[in-house]
Amino acid sequence: MKFYDCHVAPNPRRARMFLAEKGIELEKIEIDILGGENLGDDFLAINPRGLLPVLELDDGTRIDEVMAICRYFEELQPEPAMFGRDLREKAIITSRQRKMEFDGMISSSEVFRNQNEQFCKRSIPGGGKDDIPAIPALIDRGQQTLDRFFWWLESYLEEGPYLAGEYFTMVDITAICAVDFAAWSDIHIPEANIRTKSWYEIISARPSAEA
Amino acid sequence: MKFYDCHVAPNPRRARMFLAEKGIELEKIEIDILGGENLGDDFLAINPRGLLPVLELDDGTRIDEVMAICRYFEELQPEPAMFGRDLREKAIITSRQRKMEFDGMISSSEVFRNQNEQFCKRSIPGGGKDDIPAIPALIDRGQQTLDRFFWWLESYLEEGPYLAGEYFTMVDITAICAVDFAAWSDIHIPEANIRTKSWYEIISARPSAEA
Numbered sequence: 001m002k003f004y005d006c007h008v009a010p011n012p013r014r015a016r017m018f019l020a021e022k023g024i025e026l027e028k029i030e031i032d033i034l035g036g037e038n039l040g041d042d043f044l045a046i047n048p049r050g051l052l053p054v055l056e057l058d059d060g061t062r063i064d065e066v067m068a069i070c071r072y073f074e075e076l077q078p079e080p081a082m083f084g085r086d087l088r089e090k091a092i093i094t095s096r097q098r099k100m101e102f103d104g105m106i107s108s109s110e111v112f113r114n115q116n117e118q119f120c121k122r123s124i125p126g127g128g129k130d131d132i133p134a135i136p137a138l139i140d141r142g143q144q145t146l147d148r149f150f151w152w153l154e155s156y157l158e159e160g161p162y163l164a165g166e167y168f169t170m171v172d173i174t175a176i177c178a179v180d181f182a183a184w185s186d187i188h189i190p191e192a193n194i195r196t197k198s199w200y201e202i203i204s205a206r207p208s209a210e211a
Numbered sequence: 212m213k214f215y216d217c218h219v220a221p222n223p224r225r226a227r228m229f230l231a232e233k234g235i236e237l238e239k240i241e242i243d244i245l246g247g248e249n250l251g252d253d254f255l256a257i258n259p260r261g262l263l264p265v266l267e268l269d270d271g272t273r274i275d276e277v278m279a280i281c282r283y284f285e286e287l288q289p290e291p292a293m294f295g296r297d298l299r300e301k302a303i304i305t306s307r308q309r310k311m312e313f314d315g316m317i318s319s320s321e322v323f324r325n326q327n328e329q330f331c332k333r334s335i336p337g338g339g340k341d342d343i344p345a346i347p348a349l350i351d352r353g354q355q356t357l358d359r360f361f362w363w364l365e366s367y368l369e370e371g372p373y374l375a376g377e378y379f380t381m382v383d384i385t386a387i388c389a390v391d392f393a394a395w396s397d398i399h400i401p402e403a404n405i406r407t408k409s410w411y412e413i414i415s416a417r418p419s420a421e422a
Contacts, residue, residue: 071302075301087283091274099276137348
């Protein structure tokens, strides 16, 4: 298997953290997003969306979408469980993971992409070479949605030390990647959110956070 | 178990189609979105996002997010398989389902919500009572992304009769719900996309499409 990666990008980081928690090592091929390699013909032949990460199976099948990649490895090597151990846990984790993704990752992306000159014609991820202009109003909407994201975090942490209860899961991975992505646009965990700030320190200290 | 539903809304329809394909019947509680019941205090106590569907388990746990609900039932009753039968199929289905969701459902939602007067202060789903104003530029961006969605459909159907190959899956469910949602904004399958038009007729004729 091969893993098409980009070290600076938030979505590949979710997969790298996940793989590190599982102790899975893969052959990695670094794609230089900042230099535009993801929009070059070679990489567009691998993923027409120009997005990372992509997993290439030994039979040549290519899987994009970070959640598809993580779920693949969750089934291949179930321990430690990152998506829950029973039906109820799995449902809660899937639901919360998606909130972290929509309200955290996607909002951070919209704030970042719509105010950053380098992305001024690439408002939406996965547009490839399409010309989708920046929409400044999405900066405000993204900031409002990130308020809600931070509210979710603090609420979940009232229930337990991790975002889905007693142990570390995919919810924590997506959330910390979103928190760090929001910081690119100078948006940070509100000072009053004491539980979230403490959670952030603990998760950041895990070896997988450096993966 | 109880299923909080809304007959006119596209996301609950995805769950209803899925349940119908599995032959699972649940107690359903209809919430009147058009009358604003989803943003009333009673329903916000059930789901603070004001979104449908919500599954309530017998122990009182509430699961929102349609994909969390569908995956719950996929594990509870694996046949007929809607998310794939082996690791490779599952990865392809998860990946394609997400494209149908992002490029199809979400784009349809953005086009609809940002040009419809009733939603002019509710640009983003799940904002509950938050005041997130409409962003007209999202109508154009959504239309461009729907072009890409229709391109995916036609490409996938070059490989087999259904969107993930030889049998009907969650990818087909999300896709047909997105096609019908786009039609609310008078956006339709391009005439040249002959495979997609034929697929649409076949999927629409399944009994689950009326669920």
